[in-house]
Amino acid sequence: MAYPYRDDRETTTVLSRHMGEPEARTLSGWLERGGYEALGTALEMEPDEITEIVKESGLRGRGGAGFPTGMKWGFMPKENGRAHYLCCNADESEPGAFKDREIMRWTPHLMIEGCLIAARAIRAGHVYIYVRGEFFPVVRVLNQAVVEAYEAGYIGRSVLGSGWSCDITVHLGAGAYIAGEETGLMSSLMGGRAEPWMKPPFPAARGIFGAPTTVNNVETLASVPGIVANGSAWYRQWGSDESPGTKLWCCSGHLVKPGNYELELGVPLSEIIYDVCGGAPDGKRVRAVIPGGSSTPFLTADELDCETTYEGMQAAGSSLGTASPIVMDESTCLLSAMRRIAQFYAHESCGQCVQCREGTEWIAKILRRIEDGDGEMKDIDTLYDLCEQLTGRTICVLADSVVFPLRSSLDKFRDEYESHIQQDACTAT
Amino acid sequence: MYGNVKTAELVSLRIDGTEISVPSNTSVIEAAEAVGVLVPRYCYHPGIPSRPAQCRVCLVEIEGQPKLQPSCNISVQEGMVVHTASEEARSARRSVIELLLVNHPLDCPICDAAGQCMLQDYAFETRQLASRLNEEKLVMGRDRIAEDILYFADRCIICTRCVRFMREVAEDDALIVAQRGYRAYIDTFPGAVLDNPFRGNIVDVCPVGALVHEDFLFKARFWDLDQTASVCPSCSTGCNVTIDTVENQIVRLKPRHNSEVNSYWMCDHGRKHLIMSNRGLRPEAPLLRRDGKLVPTGWGEALTWVAERLREVSRGMAIVSPHAANESLFYFRTLLDRIGIAGGTFRVEQGEEAILPGFPKLQLRADRAPNASGAELHGFERFDGGAHSDPGGDAVAVLEDPLGELPDEWGREASFFLYVGNRLSPAARNAHAILPVTTFAEMEGTFTNFEGRVQRFHQALQPAGLARPAWLVLARLVSLLEDGGDGGVAAPTLASEAFQVMVRATPAMADLEWASVGLKGARLGSTEAAVPHAQAPAEGA
Numbered sequence: 001m002a003y004p005y006r007d008d009r010e011t012t013t014v015l016s017r018h019m020g021e022p023e024a025r026t027l028s029g030w031l032e033r034g035g036y037e038a039l040g041t042a043l044e045m046e047p048d049e050i051t052e053i054v055k056e057s058g059l060r061g062r063g064g065a066g067f068p069t070g071m072k073w074g075f076m077p078k079e080n081g082r083a084h085y086l087c088c089n090a091d092e093s094e095p096g097a098f099k100d101r102e103i104m105r106w107t108p109h110l111m112i113e114g115c116l117i118a119a120r121a122i123r124a125g126h127v128y129i130y131v132r133g134e135f136f137p138v139v140r141v142l143n144q145a146v147v148e149a150y151e152a153g154y155i156g157r158s159v160l161g162s163g164w165s166c167d168i169t170v171h172l173g174a175g176a177y178i179a180g181e182e183t184g185l186m187s188s189l190m191g192g193r194a195e196p197w198m199k200p201p202f203p204a205a206r207g208i209f210g211a212p213t214t215v216n217n218v219e220t221l222a223s224v225p226g227i228v229a230n231g232s233a234w235y236r237q238w239g240s241d242e243s244p245g246t247k248l249w250c251c252s253g254h255l256v257k258p259g260n261y262e263l264e265l266g267v268p269l270s271e272i273i274y275d276v277c278g279g280a281p282d283g284k285r286v287r288a289v290i291p292g293g294s295s296t297p298f299l300t301a302d303e304l305d306c307e308t309t310y311e312g313m314q315a316a317g318s319s320l321g322t323a324s325p326i327v328m329d330e331s332t333c334l335l336s337a338m339r340r341i342a343q344f345y346a347h348e349s350c351g352q353c354v355q356c357r358e359g360t361e362w363i364a365k366i367l368r369r370i371e372d373g374d375g376e377m378k379d380i381d382t383l384y385d386l387c388e389q390l391t392g393r394t395i396c397v398l399a400d401s402v403v404f405p406l407r408s409s410l411d412k413f414r415d416e417y418e419s420h421i422q423q424d425a426c427t428a429t
Numbered sequence: 430m431y432g433n434v435k436t437a438e439l440v441s442l443r444i445d446g447t448e449i450s451v452p453s454n455t456s457v458i459e460a461a462e463a464v465g466v467l468v469p470r471y472c473y474h475p476g477i478p479s480r481p482a483q484c485r486v487c488l489v490e491i492e493g494q495p496k497l498q499p500s501c502n503i504s505v506q507e508g509m510v511v512h513t514a515s516e517e518a519r520s521a522r523r524s525v526i527e528l529l530l531v532n533h534p535l536d537c538p539i540c541d542a543a544g545q546c547m548l549q550d551y552a553f554e555t556r557q558l559a560s561r562l563n564e565e566k567l568v569m570g571r572d573r574i575a576e577d578i579l580y581f582a583d584r585c586i587i588c589t590r591c592v593r594f595m596r597e598v599a600e601d602d603a604l605i606v607a608q609r610g611y612r613a614y615i616d617t618f619p620g621a622v623l624d625n626p627f628r629g630n631i632v633d634v635c636p637v638g639a640l641v642h643e644d645f646l647f648k649a650r651f652w653d654l655d656q657t658a659s660v661c662p663s664c665s666t667g668c669n670v671t672i673d674t675v676e677n678q679i680v681r682l683k684p685r686h687n688s689e690v691n692s693y694w695m696c697d698h699g700r701k702h703l704i705m706s707n708r709g710l711r712p713e714a715p716l717l718r719r720d721g722k723l724v725p726t727g728w729g730e731a732l733t734w735v736a737e738r739l740r741e742v743s744r745g746m747a748i749v750s751p752h753a754a755n756e757s758l759f760y761f762r763t764l765l766d767r768i769g770i771a772g773g774t775f776r777v778e779q780g781e782e783a784i785l786p787g788f789p790k791l792q793l794r795a796d797r798a799p800n801a802s803g804a805e806l807h808g809f810e811r812f813d814g815g816a817h818s819d820p821g822g823d824a825v826a827v828l829e830d831p832l833g834e835l836p837d838e839w840g841r842e843a844s845f846f847l848y849v850g851n852r853l854s855p856a857a858r859n860a861h862a863i864l865p866v867t868t869f870a871e872m873e874g875t876f877t878n879f880e881g882r883v884q885r886f887h888q889a890l891q892p893a894g895l896a897r898p899a900w901l902v903l904a905r906l907v908s909l910l911e912d913g914g915d916g917g918v919a920a921p922t923l924a925s926e927a928f929q930v931m932v933r934a935t936p937a938m939a940d941l942e943w944a945s946v947g948l949k950g951a952r953l954g955s956t957e958a959a960v961p962h963a964q965a966p967a968e969g970a
Contacts, residue, residue, distance in 0.1 A: 176609070193606065198482045198502050351587055351606065351613035352483035358528040361611040365564040382561050389524040392496045393485055 012238060012246045014226050016262040019106040025141055027148040030109040036154055038225035042117040043162040050121035054224060056232035058244040063089055063217030064321045066310040075204035076122040077212050084124040085208050087189065087215040088115050090131040091173055091180040094293035095344060096324035099248035100218035102260050104138045108145035112168065114221030117228055119166045122214050127168045130185050133175035143170055177348035181396045182215040184350065195350045196396035219248060239265035243309035253327035254280045270304040273327055280329040287330045292321020294341050295401030297408035333426045334413045338406060339367035345402040356399035359390045363402060375421035383410060442509040457500035458487055461513055467967055468513050469522060469551050471588040471636050473501035474968055476693035478597050484588050486525045486551065490515040497521055526557040532567040532611060534583045542638030544651030548586065569614060575623035577643050578632060582614040585639035591615060591631035598787030601625045626783040626793060629697040633683060649675045657889035658685060658948055660876050662752060662869055663699040665796035667878030670695060672870060672889040679704055679870065687949055694785060696793040710853045712865035713894020723863065728895065735847060735862045736909035739768050742845050745824030747773030748817055749809050751798035753829040754874030756927040757899035758807040761828045764903050767910050770826065774812035775804045794879060803877035806937055828899060832856035849899055866899040867892045873924035875946065883941055884950035900927045
């Protein structure tokens with residue numbers, strides 16, 4: 001059975017190589033595919049050597065922020081006196097993103113192996129995999145894999161007889177976007193509400209249960225075994241200097257072939273949208289793209305020639321985010337789309353900071369009113385002003401997440417707003 | 430204010446142009462207060478340990494930081510330069526107020542907190558007086574969150590002071606934030622009941638009108654309240670309180686900060702008990718027994734008559750109340766010495782104890798009276814053996830004990846029965862003379878708490894009828910007995926004078942001065958430097 005999202009073109013398959021192969025989910029099937037070899041290599045290495053290789057590989061966090069993974073591991077204290085923890089952030093909730101789900105669903109052992117190697121690198125004896133509350137089928141697969149790996153001695157006391165022990169606990173969340181924010185995740189994991197906390201203290205200094213903690217995304221950790229097994233130069237054959245490696249692209253929206261494609265970083269966005277995914281169906285024109293999941297700035301159809309690296313997307317005025325382009329064709333009302341995005345963030349705000357708690361909801365209400373034909377021109381000024389008020393003044397960046405698409409849609413599709421306000425008409429065809 | 434002053438080293442920083450040195454573990458918001466700058470605050474409360482920095486109203490500009498920083502959560506650093514009122518900080522603050530008011534009902538005209546509301550205060554301070562809101566507000570309604578506390582969800586700003594007070598100070602996880610985002614509200618934990626004996630403090634820490642005591646609801650406007658610094662009389666802890674009165678009625682008690690006694694808190698028993706004790710039948714004029722009947726009379730006649738009768742007394746017993754002020758007990762002792770009655774006893778009502786885990790010095794103590802220590806200091810003995818025995822044919826003098834649970838005929842056979850008090854119980858009606866005196870709330874004076882801390886209370890109410898402070902009445906009697914009332918021996922007319930006479934005559938109190946007792950009290954026999962008007966970190970504006 002071929003993975004449904006395989007592209008016709010010759011594409012890179014590092015993460016997605018065994019997707020679509022049900023046998024890869026089992027331990028025996030995974031071992032046949034060379035599984036857990038990297039773990040064996042890592043067990044012969046000192047923790048800092050592993051960190052060094054990952055640093056050299058230039059792997060950057062795949063959860064959206066793109067922070068260099070090796071550097072993050074390097075922040076962990078070196079002494080072994082205290083408990084250290086690794087949290088695998090599997091709370092994939094960004095609208096548009098569906099890559100972590102695929103990794104866990106098809107190749108759970110790849111992620112488990114990545115978790116174990118990372119745990120060794122940061123001297124953690126316990127890994128918590130925090131899985132999004134809605135991922136019931138996924139967590140079933142994952143639990144099965146963890147049980148098998150425990151039984152075979154890949155997890156638990158003295159992993160593969162090395163004398164190094166590591167436990168893995170799979171924890172199912174209760175369904176909150178904000179639990180994907182690393183401090184929110186840790187609050188939730190400790191039994192509290194998923195409320196982010198002020199940094200400092202940073203997780204490497206004080207994370208779960210007061211102990212040094214690293215939080216890594218599923219895709220980040222799934223990239224680690226390959227790097228450890230093949231070396232940093234191997235990984236750097238793909239992508240750019242600043243953004244090496246491959247990335248899963250979750251393409252959705254108005255596309256002929258939406259899906260999850262693994263591509264090396266740096267492929268022009270237009271190529272992904274038009275060549276890989278076949279562009280908009282029914283011969284319609286693409287109107288707008290949110291390239292990195294719903295919290296990144298809109299790009300217009302004319303801005304898609306950008307290089308899909310962290311730096312390239314930033315230069316284009318947007319962000320790589322979780323590499324989850326949502327494509328909207330010319331029939332899309334961008335005001336309505338923006339309203340729906342704002343509503344999502346209003347719904348998911350944890351409610352601690354007033355800017356986010358009240359601001360996101362107010363934005364959604366204003367957009368709804370404009371959509372209903374009761375808008376006024378001054379609403380545009382109010383929206384711009386709310387963008388100012390919601391930026392950089394809160395504990396976490398959820399409020400900023402609504403500002404990015406909102407401000408860019410106001411800048412780039414002002415005609416849509418004005419048309420709704422002045423003529424109660426949509427510019428979509 | 431600065432925990433660990435001894436161990437923390439000093440750092441220098443500049444706040445709004447003023448240099449200051451403070452211990453390194455001080456937060457910026459506290460350091461700003463030390464230079465006289467009150468940064469607005471909602472979620473920060475000096476008595477609640479956690480600093481979630483979630484209300485975002487205390488954001489300030491710190492040079493070198495790319496973003497505004499919450500001053501409650503950031504510790505001072507050497508060389509830090511802070512601008513609490515830079516244009517960006519002010520704009521952020523104003524925006525916080527606008528956003529807080531988005532779903533706020535603006536029902537100030539019927540809100541108990543109006544006039545002492547930090548949302549009102551900061552709205553005026555930031556000039557955020559008009560909203561751009563053009564949408565319908567969310568309506569959440571209200572809830573009974575405890576037997577005696579109502580929660581108005583629409584007014585709530587989710588600062589979580591109440592939740593964190595319960596969790597961190599009362600150590601009772603009764604409250605939670607339910608739901609999230611704009612739908613968030615405060616609720617009891619599913620299945621839990623908010624019946625903690627210190628729950629009333631959540632109303633005090635609420636910076637707006639979201640949490641309201643039901644027995645105060647719609648009773649008074651804040652600006653009509655007279656507020657008097659006092660001491661809670663309901664147990665021997667002696668929590669510092671403010672008595673709020675309207676038209677000579679006590680409507681509520683609020684804790685007043687004292688880091689040595691009760692921090693920012695008090696118990697619910699204290700809050701309720703005093704209001705209840707407002708009630709009861711009070712003697713409002715001196716009553717003298719003539720032809721077997723109690724006849725009202727004026728003070729001059731009553732005192733002369735009582736003084737004459739007292740000259741004939743040689744033996745008898747004395748009963749006092751641990752609710753009487755130090756000064757009253759002192760002059761009662763002086764009077765007893767004068768007429769030759771030794772000893773004297775007092776009874777202390779006992780009750781269940783409760784402790785506030787986050788500030789363990791604050792306890793609802795078993796001794797349900799404010800001044801048992803004072804009574805002991807003036808030579809009266811605690812008497813735990815049930816009811817006071819009948820004086821029989823001897824004389825008896827009673828100070829402020831209500832004689833409430835005694836048989837109706839108690840004291841009827843006494844050769845002379847003097848009752849100096851403020852309750853008219855059946856036993857008290859057997860007295861030959863009833864001299865009406867004020868309750869503690871109607872006078873100025875001092876109590877000595879369980880650990881020998883002498884604390885002043887001020888007059889909150891007008892006395893009932895002709896009632897006068899007991900020390901004033903007793904000092905007059907003493908002077909009448911000494912020289913026939915010719916004015917040779919001056920009786921004090923001010924509580925401060927009575928206090929000074931008392932400390933001069935009482936060796937254990939020799940170190941005390943009226944002024945140094947101040948609003949915070951002073952320990953007996955302690956060398957601790959009194960800081961008469963030390964400023965506590967502010968809870969609000």
